[in-house]
Amino acid sequence: MTAYQTEKSRISDTQAADQLVIRQPDDWHVHLRDDDMLKAVVNYTARQFARAIVMPNLAPPVTTVAAADAYRKRILAATDPDLNFTPLMTCYLTDDIAPDEVELGFKEDVFTACKLYPANATTNSSHGVTDIRNIYSVLDAMQRIGMPLLIHGEVTDSDIDIFDREAVFIDRILKQVVADFPDLKVVFEHITTADAVAFVEEGGSNIAATVTPHHLEFNRNAMFEGGMRPHYYCLPVAKREQHRLALRRAATSGSAKFFLGTDSAPHTIGAKESACGCAGIFNAPFALESYAKTFEEEGALDKLEAFASEHGPRFYGLPLNEGKVVLTRRETRVPPTLEAAGTHVAPYHAGDTLAWTFSSLKMD
Numbered sequence: 455m456t457a458y459q460t461e462k463s464r465i466s467d468t469q470a471a472d473q474l475v476i477r478q479p480d481d482w483h484v485h486l487r488d489d490d491m492l493k494a495v496v497n498y499t500a501r502q503f504a505r506a507i508v509m510p511n512l513a514p515p516v517t518t519v520a521a522a523d524a525y526r527k528r529i530l531a532a533t534d535p536d537l538n539f540t541p542l543m544t545c546y547l548t549d550d551i552a553p554d555e556v557e558l559g560f561k562e563d564v565f566t567a568c569k570l571y572p573a574n575a576t577t578n579s580s581h582g583v584t585d586i587r588n589i590y591s592v593l594d595a596m597q598r599i600g601m602p603l604l605i606h607g608e609v610t611d612s613d614i615d616i617f618d619r620e621a622v623f624i625d626r627i628l629k630q631v632v633a634d635f636p637d638l639k640v641v642f643e644h645i646t647t648a649d650a651v652a653f654v655e656e657g658g659s660n661i662a663a664t665v666t667p668h669h670l671e672f673n674r675n676a677m678f679e680g681g682m683r684p685h686y687y688c689l690p691v692a693k694r695e696q697h698r699l700a701l702r703r704a705a706t707s708g709s710a711k712f713f714l715g716t717d718s719a720p721h722t723i724g725a726k727e728s729a730c731g732c733a734g735i736f737n738a739p740f741a742l743e744s745y746a747k748t749f750e751e752e753g754a755l756d757k758l759e760a761f762a763s764e765h766g767p768r769f770y771g772l773p774l775n776e777g778k779v780v781l782t783r784r785e786t787r788v789p790p791t792l793e794a795a796g797t798h799v800a801p802y803h804a805g806d807t808l809a810w811t812f813s814s815l816k817m818d
């Protein structure tokens with residue numbers, strides 16, 4: 455028996471109600487890092503997802519076709535070839551990026567999308583855009599060729615409260631961008647507010663959003679429960695409960711405007727548990743199990759497949775995956791730490807027991 459057949463017969467022994475067989479999903483937002491950390495983390499993503507939109511916030515950032523092509527090769531070299539994983543590359547927008555470079559990368563199938571980081575909004579974003587008008591010629595080209603713009607939607611002004619930065623970004627920047635480029639495909643990444651949900655719902659079919667597992671699961675109290683909890687710190691930062699509830703409604707609604715993007719962002723435990731702890735939650739190892747938890751709690755397991763495997767590729771204009779994956783109602787114990795790059799990272803849900811277990815049928 456091949457591994458595939460063994461897995462299949464084991465799965466068919468389980469009660470039908472206790473398993474979900476779904477089309478293989480994609481992760482529409484992930485940080486895979488580089489070098490030893492890349493080697494340590496990439497297979498967690500490749501195990502669950504057929505494709506992933508790879509963030510370009512390396513140091514230095516991925517701003518050219520050549521850099522993206524080289525990074526893609528490093529990702530593939532670090533990935534278990536049996537997992538058949540396809541990284542989809544993004545271009546990091548800077549104030550002086552040339553529209554021709556972006557267009558060339560898209561036409562040559564190197565860049566799938568561009569990522570807008572407002573300067574200094576998050577990890578490795580110091581080269582980001584200081585004024586949206588500086589990239590208007592790029593947005594014009596992207597609208598013309600149908601290339602998606604992926605937005606980290608937060609203003610960075612120090613006088614704006616960190617919990618308001620997403621809502622203010624919508625009012626000050628995003629509404630204007632959408633008015634000026636009405637046909638531009640926009641993915642509002644890792645949304646965290648009811649304001650963002652409303653903005654996306656009210657927009658045209660060219661406006662969508664990704665939702666992370668963690669923003670569905672905890673509100674901002676988690677960062678301060680009995681003390682400072684750096685492993686719950688990410689950007690955009692988690693908001694009030696009312697916002698989490700709005701995200702849960704949106705993600706589990708069946709609306710094609712919302713799809714899976716983990717924003718998995720590994721940092722070493724030392725970098726997280728520090729006087730200036732890094733933002734980011736490493737949720738790749740048990741990403742689907744985490745989403746399944748939320749969808750089950752919302753009585754919407756029947757909507758998980760569309761959210762995880764259909765809405766994203768349809769928005770990007772890419773084919774749906776043919777493979778299947780299985781979620782079985784069997785406990786998964788999440789280790790407290792995982793080795794990575796000669797040190798340790800803490801996975802999201804460290805030490806918890808999750809009700810679902812992921813298995814893949816692409817292991818032949």
Ligand code: DOR
Pocket residue numbers: 485511576577606687688689690719720733734735
């Ligand atoms: O929490 C985050 N971590 N948010 C981001 O936008 C970047 C990411 C990272 O690269 O660590």
Ligand code: ZN
Pocket residue numbers: 483484485509717719
């Ligand atoms: Zn991110």
